[in-house]
Amino acid sequence: MKTEVINLSNVWAKYNQKDSILEDINLTIYERDFVGLIGPNGGGKTTLFKVLLGLMKPYQGTVKILGHTVSKGRRYIGYVPQLVELDREFPVRVADVVRMGRLGKRRLLQRYNSKDEIIVNRTLEQVGMLELRDRPIAELSGGQRQRVYIARALASEPRILLLDEPTASVDPQRQTSIYELLKELNQLITIVMISHDIGAISAYVKTVGCLNHRLFFHGNPPLSTEAIEQTYQCPVDLIAHGVPHRVLSNHDCPLHYHE
Ligand SMILES: Nc1ncnc2c1ncn2[C@@H]1O[C@H](COP(=O)(O)OP(=O)(O)OP(=O)(O)O)[C@@H](O)[C@H]1O
Secondary structure: OOOEEEEEEEEEEEOOOOOEEEEEEEEEEEOOOEEEEEOOOOOOHHHHHHHHOOOOOOOEEEEEEOOEOHHHHHHHEEEEOOOOOOOOOOOOEHHHHHHHOOHHHOOOOOOOOHHHHHHHHHHHHHOOOHHHOOOEHHHOOHHHHHHHHHHHHHOOOOOEEEEEOOOOOOOHHHHHHHHHHHHHHOOOOEEEEEOOOHHHHHHHOOEEEEEEOEEEEEEOOOOOHHHHHHHHOOOEOOOOOOOOEEEOOOOOOOOEEEO
């Protein structure tokens, strides 16, 4: 039987006294699933990650990570946040960034040891960046930096990898290789990825979740146009990887366009 790695049951969450951002979310993710989470801007995808990472507590419902509460289970999660613009003077090398992923494994003020170095090198090799381990991070391209941040998340030896828009700042030619890397990593690890790239979602993931405050659809690709339209609540153009596709901008729907 497949192991349940994430289970959300009747989860409701909101910021302050505002409207609920997550409404009655029921979601089970199994070991070595590769889940793509899509939905319109503001639909609550990042909020769902915050709940899984213990950064936000639902006001109703339960969340289990490998059968544990979030406070115990979050140590099994590696998180790759959205890539932000980097200060070009930032004086940190690739291996230093990956080593930071070992911090959660250290006691306060404990020094890094040889095991940390082995893991840093192993994860850099996994993401194809070992040769650049001593390069300043600021000299790398968006795609290379994203690989380093994936290595940093892997350095904590997680069972689950959460990625927020992993190809948003990666040029289109390199996006495919990031998805190929994730597909390879997925042989060992469960992956949940937020993306606006419906084409890539259809091509690479095993399961899709459509989130717009509620989870409108959770199942296998290919995604039906109806499922997407119900989530985005507006008409959607075609879905095919490598082919231009878009969510049409009429009604009040935010425009997403990828080529
Ligand atoms: N710290 C916060 N305090 C108050 N409201 C917030 C906070 N963070 C997010 N929100 C609001 O919660 C809603 C959901 O945001 P969230 O970032 O989860 O959406 P998302 O689906 O990830 O969107 P996007 O695709 O734009 O990243 C938005 O309306 C946002 O303005």
